[in-house]
Amino acid sequence: MQFLVVGQWQGSASSRAMRLGDGAQAIAADLPRAATTVVDVPAGAGDRLETAVARYTSVRAVADRVAEETGVASEPVLVVGGDGSSVLGASVLVRPDTAFVRIAGSSGYRSLNRAQPVAAETAVLRLLVDRPEDLFPDLPVLDPARVVLAGIRGVEDAEIAALDRVGITHLDVDAATPDAIAAAVGSTGAERVFVHVDLDVLDPAEVDGLLEPVPFGLDASGLVERIQAATRGRRLVGAALTGFAPVDPDRAVDDLGVILRAVGALTTASRTTDRG
Helix, strand or coil: EEEEEEEECCCCCCCCCCCHHHHHHHHHCCCCCCEEEEEECCCCCCCCCCCCCCCHHHHHHHHHHHHHHHHCCCCCEEEECCHHHHHHHHHHHCCCCEEEECCCCCCCCCCCCCCCCEEHHHHHHHHHHCCCCCCCCCCCCEEEEEEHEEECCCCCCHHHHHHHHHHEEEEEEECCCCCHHHHHHCCCCCCCCCEEEEHHHHCCCCCCCCCCCCCCCHHHHHHHHHHHHCCCCEEEEEEECCCCCCCCHHHHHHHHHHHHHHHHHHHHHHHCCCCC
């Protein structure tokens, strides 16, 4: 597996968003150096350019760079963010025979409205499947019938209704058992899979470095089991792990055991093509 470290913070709405860059660097320190590439992130916040996405110019610049790197990769790629929209550029790996599985506590399906621009990570899934033509024009638009969203909790009714309208399969944290996830991915008919893990799917007791902690999430073992279920019997073409925002370096070390278990599960899945 090849690793792309993307310390993007501009897609987050949090006033503490710059911690996301520190989180990406902390994870990168434990990755194999020869297989790791660091993607440059603009220093500035960026401009929305009258679009529905806050800081659009910076988010798009990073997405283009990630797309360029993943497009020439000879192995499956793991994007290490950064905020949740760091995954956008890696969507070039998602072909018509590929399921896109988002394991996250948040839906990533906030509505897009030019009058009220939103942070990219809050609408990242909508940007992937149902965006205006002027946004990220060089990235593919994903088929919602091949998207599975698992692990959500505390999501607004309007977002759930929007997911239903477009036909995205979604499982809340209680319903997202390993068997349910495997069945949902199987129902897409896809032969390959891309997995996006946002660490907000974890319970705050598991990881301290979350910008928006919400109780009653998964534990570390539960997350690994769900990654394994999402990739069972299918080729993993790529993945992303986003949302690590440590308060300081010492506390980052305390969280890395959990995070590296998820990285390990994704790396193992990338090496295995025959899974029962």
